[in-house]
Amino acid sequence: MTERTEALPSQRDISAEIVALHDAAEVGETQPRLHFPPYRSSLLRHPTKNPRPADPEGAELVAPVFGHSDVDPLEADLTVQSGGEPIGERMLVRGRVVDGDGRPVRRQLVEIWQANAAGRYVHQRDQHPAPVDPHFTGLGRCLTDDDGGYAFTTIKPGAYPWRNHRNAWRPAHIHFSLFGTDFTQRLITQMYFPGDPLFALDPIYQSVTDPAARERLVAGYDHDLSEHEWLLGYRWDIVLTGSHATYLEPEDHDG
Amino acid sequence: MAELIATPGQTIGPFFHEALPYDHDRELVPPGGAGAIRLHGYVYDGAGAGAPDALVEIRQADAAGVVPTTEGSLCRLGAAFTGWGRGSTDRTGHYWFSTVDPGPVRPGAAAFFAVTVFARGLLNRVFTRCYLPEHEAALAADPLLAGLDPGRRAGLVARREPDGGLRFDIHLQGDAETVFLTFPGHRS
Ligand SMILES: [Fe+2]
Numbered sequence: 350m351t352e353r354t355e356a357l358p359s360q361r362d363i364s365a366e367i368v369a370l371h372d373a374a375e376v377g378e379t380q381p382r383l384h385f386p387p388y389r390s391s392l393l394r395h396p397t398k399n400p401r402p403a404d405p406e407g408a409e410l411v412a413p414v415f416g417h418s419d420v421d422p423l424e425a426d427l428t429v430q431s432g433g434e435p436i437g438e439r440m441l442v443r444g445r446v447v448d449g450d451g452r453p454v455r456r457q458l459v460e461i462w463q464a465n466a467a468g469r470y471v472h473q474r475d476q477h478p479a480p481v482d483p484h485f486t487g488l489g490r491c492l493t494d495d496d497g498g499y500a501f502t503t504i505k506p507g508a509y510p511w512r513n514h515r516n517a518w519r520p521a522h523i524h525f526s527l528f529g530t531d532f533t534q535r536l537i538t539q540m541y542f543p544g545d546p547l548f549a550l551d552p553i554y555q556s557v558t559d560p561a562a563r564e565r566l567v568a569g570y571d572h573d574l575s576e577h578e579w580l581l582g583y584r585w586d587i588v589l590t591g592s593h594a595t596y597l598e599p600e601d602h603d604g
Numbered sequence: 605m606a607e608l609i610a611t612p613g614q615t616i617g618p619f620f621h622e623a624l625p626y627d628h629d630r631e632l633v634p635p636g637g638a639g640a641i642r643l644h645g646y647v648y649d650g651a652g653a654g655a656p657d658a659l660v661e662i663r664q665a666d667a668a669g670v671v672p673t674t675e676g677s678l679c680r681l682g683a684a685f686t687g688w689g690r691g692s693t694d695r696t697g698h699y700w701f702s703t704v705d706p707g708p709v710r711p712g713a714a715a716f717f718a719v720t721v722f723a724r725g726l727l728n729r730v731f732t733r734c735y736l737p738e739h740e741a742a743l744a745a746d747p748l749l750a751g752l753d754p755g756r757r758a759g760l761v762a763r764r765e766p767d768g769g770l771r772f773d774i775h776l777q778g779d780a781e782t783v784f785l786t787f788p789g790h791r792s
Contacts, residue, residue, distance in 0.1 A: 380612050380790075381727040388615075390725030393650040394776045400730070400786035403748045407709035408663040408671045408718040409731075409787070413688030416675030449607045449789055458678075462623030470619040488623045524617060526624060532663040533787040535720050537729055539614040556727045557612045565611050590610045591789030 357515040360550055363387045367555045374558035387552035389513050405533050410593050412528045412535075415458040415492060425491035427463075427503040435485035437466025437504035439580040442540070442568060445497040448529055449591030453497025460526040461501055463487040468507030468521075477509050502580065508547060520547035520554060527587060534589040541567045542583070607789070613728035618657050620722075621692060625659075628680040630691035632664075632703040639667065642769035643734070643762070644700035647693050647721060650777030654697020658723035660774070661690045662701055662734075665715070669707035705736055705770075714739065714746040716760075721774055730784040734772040735761045748785075756783050 366387040383395040428435055446454040464470050464487060467479035471486050482504075489501045506521045522539040529535070541554065545567075548554055557563045565588075574582020616624075633640045647658040664687050665671045672687040680686075691699040708715045717734040735743060743749055749757050759782050762770040775782050 379609050381614065383727050383730075385727060388725070388727065390615075391727055392725075393653075394655065394723055394725035395650075395727070396730060396781055396784050397650075397777055398781055398783075400784045400790075401748065401752070403733075403785040403787060405787050407669075407713070407716070408665055408687065408706070411663070411671045411673060413663060413677050413686060414673045414675050415677060418676050419678035447608070449610060451608055460623060462620060464619075471622050472619040474618060486622065524614075524620065524623070532718050532720070533731065533790070535661070535729060535731075536611065536613055537616050537722055538611060539617075553615060553727070556614075562609065562612050565609070566614065587611045588608045590787075591607055593788075 357512070359515050360517070363514045363517075363552055364550060367552060371555070371558050376559060378558045379562035381556035382558060385552060385556040388556055391556075405531065405593055409532050412457070412530050412532050415528075416456070417492070420458065420490050420492050422491070424489055425501050427485065427487065427489045427501060430486055430488075431484040433484035435465065435482050435504050437482075437485075437507075439502070440505045440583060441500060441502050441574055441576070441580050442523065442583045442585055443498065443500040443574055444568075444585040444587060446493050446499060446527060446529075446587045446589065447497050448534065448589050452592075453495070454493055454529050454589065455495050455497060457493050457528050457530075459491050459493060459499045461489045461503075461523050463503065463506040463523040464509050466504050466507050468509030479507070479509070505542070505581075513552060518547050518550070520545040520551050525587070527589065529589040529592055531592045534592060536587070536589055538587075539566060540585050543567055543570055615724060615727050616659060616722040618724045620659065624690065625692050626678060626690075630689050630699070630701045631680060632685060632687065632689045632701060635702040639704050640702050641705060642700055642767070643703055643717065643772060644698065644769065645771050645773040646697045647699065647723065647774045648697060648776065648778070649725075652778065654693065655723050655725075655776070656693055656695040656697055658693040658697065658699070658721060658726075659690065660693070660699045661688070661720045662703070663688050663718040664703065664706040665709050667704050667707050669709045669715070671709065708739075708742060712742055712745065714742040714749070719774070721776075723776070726776065730776075731787070732774065732782050732784050733760055734770070736770070737761050737764050752783060759783060
């Protein structure tokens with residue numbers, strides 16, 4: 350491979366920047382910093398001004414509605430989509446999508462995408478010299494059930510290199526796209542796997558400066574979800590920001 | 605009940621194009637049909653370069669001011685208007701939608717598209733609004749716009765084009781940085 354890495358910072362440089370930012374962070378910053386310089390691509394793409402508080406109205410109060418005309422149940426199984434068995438560790442990820450009050454987000458769209466077991470995406474701009482799996486696209490969709498539950502059967506993704514710095518590797522992750530009941534609850538995030546040694550090194554994961562908040566991005570291994578001689582199970586629940594129903598409720602609604 | 609802490613967002617990254625875009629994703633109405641307009645613009649970074657790996661989503665009322673709760677956004681067969689669309693940017697940072705002008709959701713309200721932007725390099729989604737330029741009185745009475753200085757306010761109002769379309773650019777950073785929004789329930 351061509352070595353074009355002279356200009357890139359080292360992992361040591363990036364890790365030192367992460368530590369310095371974390372040391373200076375306030376406790377309780379539970380969403381990622383938009384300006385997180387160790388993630389170099391954020392430098393020119395973060396808004397510099399504080400977001401403007403607004404009261405949601407009209408279209409902001411109503412999420413788009415999806416239904417069975419939109420999503421085929423087969424789209425939730427990423428291991429049967431391409432006419433053969435994909436290579437890798439078969440797994441199930443199951444969880445619930447709830448709003449800030451713990452209410453289930455029912456019948457709503459969940460979309461995922463991920464690398465294959467070798468860390469390679471089906472994407473023309475993925476240049477990682479790892480094999481494409483002809484039997485794996487890494488794309489899935491489902492609708493949550495009446496309890497907000499979702500489940501995908503898939504292959505555990507591999508870690509992959511990227512060009513943020515020299516010898517940079519993303520921890521294994523699955524990208525998730527979520528809708529709530531309000532448009533303002535829209536969320537795209539990434540789910541990680543427990544115990545990944547790359548966590549401390551990854552500026553995207555570490556852009557969430559609060560340690561407890563970062564942990565919310567990590568699925569739990571759940572042996573009760575594993576299936577005998579078939580697959581390993583993970584549980585990952587997702588909490589969206591409060592819906593407007595929350596703010597409209599009277600102060601004493603818990604009484 | 606105590607409010608739960610929301611799951612953090614993470615960047616959409618560079619590899620979403622096989623997953624999120626789909627056929628007719630940006631066509632809330634068929635292009636060229638009666639009442640169809642093109643809403644379009646560029647997503648720019650802080651150096652003024654177009655972002656070729658951004659995704660824009662819009663949510664809107666129909667022409668009568670009703671926000672649809674109709675399914676069918678992913679399979680746009682038939683005539684249902686779902687009021688939601690998704691458009692990835694091209695290599696120049698350009699996005700477009702074929703849609704209709706949203707109506708005001710109540711008498712006197714300023715009509716706008718709710719907009720969400722995702723991009724590689726953007727660690728969490730950002731929200732903004734794209735207001736229709738007509739109805740000066742409604743714009744003047746809008747609580748969000750009223751609180752902004754004129755330069756920043758102008759960035760939230762689309763420009764009407766000669767063909768009836770709307771031009772709305774999104775500046776993630778810089779002198780013309782778009783006004784992004786936070787809503788009750790969002791945390792830092
Ligand atoms: Fe990824």
